[in-house]
Amino acid sequence: MRGRPRDPDLPARVLDAALAEYARSGWAGFTMHAVAGRAGVGKSSMYLRWPTKEQLLVDAIDAYTRPLVVDHDTGSLRGDVLALASSLLAHFLDPMGWVTVRIAVDAAVESVDLGGFHERIVTKHNDAAQRIVDRAIGRGELPAGVDGRPLLEGLFGGVLLHTLALPPSEHAAARTDLAAHVTPLVDLLLRGVGPAATPAVG
Amino acid sequence: MRGRPRDPDLPARVLDAALAEYARSGWAGFTMHAVAGRAGVGKSSMYLRWPTKEQLLVDAIDAYTRPLVVDHDTGSLRGDVLALASSLLAHFLDPMGWVTVRIAVDAAVESVDLGGFHERIVTKHNDAAQRIVDRAIGRGELPAGVDGRPLLEGLFGGVLLHTLALPPSEHAAARTDLAAHVTPLVDLLLRGVGPAATPAVG
Numbered sequence A, B: 001m002r003g004r005p006r007d008p009d010l011p012a013r014v015l016d017a018a019l020a021e022y023a024r025s026g027w028a029g030f031t032m033h034a035v036a037g038r039a040g041v042g043k044s045s046m047y048l049r050w051p052t053k054e055q056l057l058v059d060a061i062d063a064y065t066r067p068l069v070v071d072h073d074t075g076s077l078r079g080d081v082l083a084l085a086s087s088l089l090a091h092f093l094d095p096m097g098w099v100t101v102r103i104a105v106d107a108a109v110e111s112v113d114l115g116g117f118h119e120r121i122v123t124k125h126n127d128a129a130q131r132i133v134d135r136a137i138g139r140g141e142l143p144a145g146v147d148g149r150p151l152l153e154g155l156f157g158g159v160l161l162h163t164l165a166l167p168p169s170e171h172a173a174a175r176t177d178l179a180a181h182v183t184p185l186v187d188l189l190l191r192g193v194g195p196a197a198t199p200a201v202g
Helices: A010-025 A032-039 A043-049 A053-065 A077-093 A095-107 A117-138 A149-165 A168-175 A178-193 B010-025 B032-039 B043-049 B053-065 B077-093 B095-107 B117-138 B149-165 B168-175 B178-193
Strands: none
Touching (some): A010 A043, A010 A053, A010 A095, A053 A117, A077 A117, A095 A117, A095 B095, A117 A149, A117 B149, A149 B117, A149 B178, B010 B032, B010 B043, B032 B043, B077 B095, B077 B117, B077 B149, B077 B168, B117 B149, B168 B178
16 A cells, blocks of 8 residues: 555644644644644644644634634624624634634744734734724714724724633623623724714813 | 751742743643742742642732732823723733733633632732722712723723734834823723713614
8 A cells, every 4th residue: 555545634633633732732832743643644744734833823723713704794883893792702702712812822922933823813804804994984984094993902802801701601601692791892892983972081 | 957048039939930931831831840940949848838830820920910000090080091001011011911911811711720810810900990990980980880891801902902913023112102002992992981972873
């Protein structure tokens, strides 16, 4: 017998194993050897596709964040932002989604060099979320030239902190009632960014 | 010679070593053995004070988050929230402060049981931040009974996301201009929570 039979499931199995291994070991213990062992594949077939463990991890994050819909188009700013916040909360409540948060937090320090992470994940999500703001400007719901960045930082960050403050025993209940969990934050942020609001005086 | 001489610097040296070791190895590689080696102390003197590595880590986080002032009292809501946001950004831009974020994110999954972490860190900070809201109610800047939670989640989370999105090469510049980095988020959140604002219509 020459070589192994083709294994069409190999990429998906390796990407699953990569995130599971990261969840167990963190960046410090994340090795091609450990991922290969967990996925039950040979290291050589992994290296053909992913020459470095950084590339493997970026691909794994990419695969897991793809189902996270960021650019919702419901016809109104509030609908879009509520849908985005609910998607984010569902993503963070998923153990594998939370692993992608842990990786992002680890990757913010210089000792972890995830080349491509910033462009492929952070920029992609920011651009998609910015389209929600652009459509709201187009509909006249927001003034032209409004800065979407503090809105999006408060939204992504606020949902992240909400998840962080939630005891694991309440995760299951939160999954069934996403909108109730995110509505207070969404409405606060929309009042803050809305054209009707006036700046606070210090 | 019986025993070692007393070493008054031992606790501080061990707590420093604990966070540095976590920064390098994450939770999976965080062991009493590794911390003792880094601190240059015997494991037996560590176990006298910290029977488990969980307790050691909670104490180390406690020591490092103590300089983070949360309950600023400047005389106005905007002053207090700007001061809190600036303190948070300075804390997150400090590599050891960022380690405490990484630990919090790791500890949100059930496989890492940091008993006492939630009470000693999360609850302590939430209570201190809530006092900013309570004083604003007392001054008439916010309506009685306003829910401070989305404001504080948006604030802590928004500053965290801002740090996450900042390339490490820009960290030094951000440290010298904290207020400019946090003001857009703070003003958006204050417009959102302020009594003048009206709820957005969906």
